[in-house]
Structures are given as structure tokens and as C-alpha cells.
Amino acid sequence: MPCVPDGRRTQILGLRERKKQRTRATLIDAAVQLCNGQGFDNTTVEQIAAVADVSPRTFSRYFPTKDAIALALVDEIVDEVAVELARLPADVNHFESILRAYVAVAEAAKDAGSTGLTADRMLCITRIILSSPTLRQVTVEFRGNAIEVALAARMGVDLDDRRLRLVSAVWGAVIMTALHDVAQDGESTPQVTVDDLAERLEAVFAEFTDLMADVRQVV
Numbered sequence: 001m002p003c004v005p006d007g008r009r010t011q012i013l014g015l016r017e018r019k020k021q022r023t024r025a026t027l028i029d030a031a032v033q034l035c036n037g038q039g040f041d042n043t044t045v046e047q048i049a050a051v052a053d054v055s056p057r058t059f060s061r062y063f064p065t066k067d068a069i070a071l072a073l074v075d076e077i078v079d080e081v082a083v084e085l086a087r088l089p090a091d092v093n094h095f096e097s098i099l100r101a102y103v104a105v106a107e108a109a110k111d112a113g114s115t116g117l118t119a120d121r122m123l124c125i126t127r128i129i130l131s132s133p134t135l136r137q138v139t140v141e142f143r144g145n146a147i148e149v150a151l152a153a154r155m156g157v158d159l160d161d162r163r164l165r166l167v168s169a170v171w172g173a174v175i176m177t178a179l180h181d182v183a184q185d186g187e188s189t190p191q192v193t194v195d196d197l198a199e200r201l202e203a204v205f206a207e208f209t210d211l212m213a214d215v216r217q218v219v
Helices: 006-038 045-052 056-062 066-087 094-109 119-130 133-140 146-155 162-188 194-213
Strands: none
Touching: 006 045, 006 056, 006 066, 006 119, 045 056, 045 066, 066 094, 066 119, 066 133, 066 146, 094 119, 094 146, 094 162, 094 194, 119 133, 119 162, 119 194, 133 162, 146 162, 162 194
């Protein structure tokens, strides 16, 4: 094998990495197009690969399952929320901090540029999640995603700590309840906005905190 100068080797590796990133992004965009139009459960790996103009084998090199590409799509929101979560003061309640982070991301999405998480993209991801009971369940399962990592840092615990898992599970119930309400609202008012998402999330969270106010610790 001919010797390649270090600079040239770095350039080649850089080109390969950019190509991989483009292929991954193309696969995700193909999944968005199909899942948004026909639902997650009705979309196959073969269809996604065909729209992305790659083989199913190439798909499997980037995503081991169809669920994996859906979670990559969900992580577009999760990663943004994690960044906002890390910015919040440490004395804010854990649940309140997650709510504030989600609302901040929804606000930012309204003014996001073409390379950011736009309002349309956020709404599209939401529709895809709601299209499948299986995907809704997978989305809220604890997997050590970016939000859970940021929350662990706020709580001063490890990722396998039971308290972290409890907060994550409870928040998953809150956000899925809010999304279910949004889906029902959308049946009568198809033009759902990110403001609607944020408002419904805040409303469900308020009901949750009202319920928790009546909780008494057993002595």
C-alpha cells in the first residue's frame, strides 16, 4: 500500500466522514418523508433505502433497525432540549427544568434557520411519533439519551440511578399525555403549531403539579 502523507490521509478521512454524515442525513430525511406521509408502522426499511437511493444493506450500516432511525429523528429534539436544560440554574426543580427546556426549544424553532430545528421539522417529528403506538413506547423508554445525561448532571447522580430513571419515566408520561391531547385537538383543528405543543405541555404539567401537591409521604 503506497505511503500517504499525513495531511492527505486526514483530508481523505475528512471526506469519508462528510460522506457518511450526508448519507445518514439522507436516510433520516427519507424516513421523515415516508413516515410523515404514511405513518411509521406502514413504512419499511426497504422503502426508506429506496427513497434515499441506497441498498437495504447500506441502511443497516447506519441504523440496525427501523426503530433506530426513528430515535435518531427524535434525538433532533432531545439534543436541543438537553442543551437548554444544561443552561438552567441548578436550583430549578428537575421537572420544572425539563418543562422550561422544552418550551425554550419550541420558541427557538419558530425562528430557526434552514439548518436548525425548525417548527415544521418539530411538528413533523411529533406527527411521526403519534402515528405509532410502538414508537411512542420506544420514545419514552430510558436509554441514556442527551436529556437524561444532562438531567443526571443536574441531579448529581449516575445514569443507572433509580431516581433519575423515575424522573425520566414520570416526565415521559407527562409529555406523552400532552402529545395525545394535541393529536386529539389536531383532529378538529389540523393546523397545530409549536405554540399549541408548548401550551398543552404546560397545561398537563400544571395538572401534574396539582396532583403532586396532594401527595403525602407515608411515615
